[in-house]
């Protein structure tokens with residue numbers, strides 16, 4: 001209906017278009033993509049169920065280090081998207097794996113968000129970069145790795161969990177600087193949802209060009225039944241008569 005070329009993959013400056021196919025693996029950002037605060041976006045549970053119904057795999061990503069994969073899985077399940085802890089990738093999990101791999105057996109001093117109790121002039125909490133700069137200034141040491149989105153560590157972990165080639169996976173998220181940037185560096189297909197942090201104006205001004213842009217997760221899957229399982233749009237055979 002929207003006459004504008006649906007040409008798969010073409011970059012229209014500001015046009016929204018949904019991916020024309022179902023991928024074998026999906027990595028979903030959570031806040032702003034699957035839900036906002038405690039509320040599931042309309043169509044989210046259905047989209048994930050349809051993806052799984054086609055035999056594709058799903059993982060959920062967050063940059064929030066405050067909750068465990070178990071608690072995210074529980075939360076998702078409670079909201080109507082059944083999920084296992086193994087399907088949730090958090091920076092803490094990635095960090096633990098990183099430390100076990102590169103610094104086995106070493107003592108770890110954890111500095112986590114609840115310890116932070118300062119506010120910025122804007123009223124928000126100083127984020128990772130501010131804490132990191134403070135630590136580096138005090139200790140003279142340099143961070144050897146940052147493991148959250150859009151790092152290569154998070155990217156590698158999500159692809160490992162999906163167990164599909166990058167070309168068969170899509171990252172779906174609401175932030176250009178993390179979700180979309182990570183997708184670009186990983187070589188997966190990127191899908192920006194406008195249901196969260198990014199406005200159409202910001203998208204238009206950004207040098208980041210997601211492969212696809214949709215209003216929200218409800219628009220993620222192709223309209224017509226995919227080439228796999230759904231019983232083709234078998235018109236109205238019975239009533240045609």
Ligand SMILES: [Mg+2]
Pocket residue numbers: 029030031032033173174175196
């Ligand atoms: Mg988000």
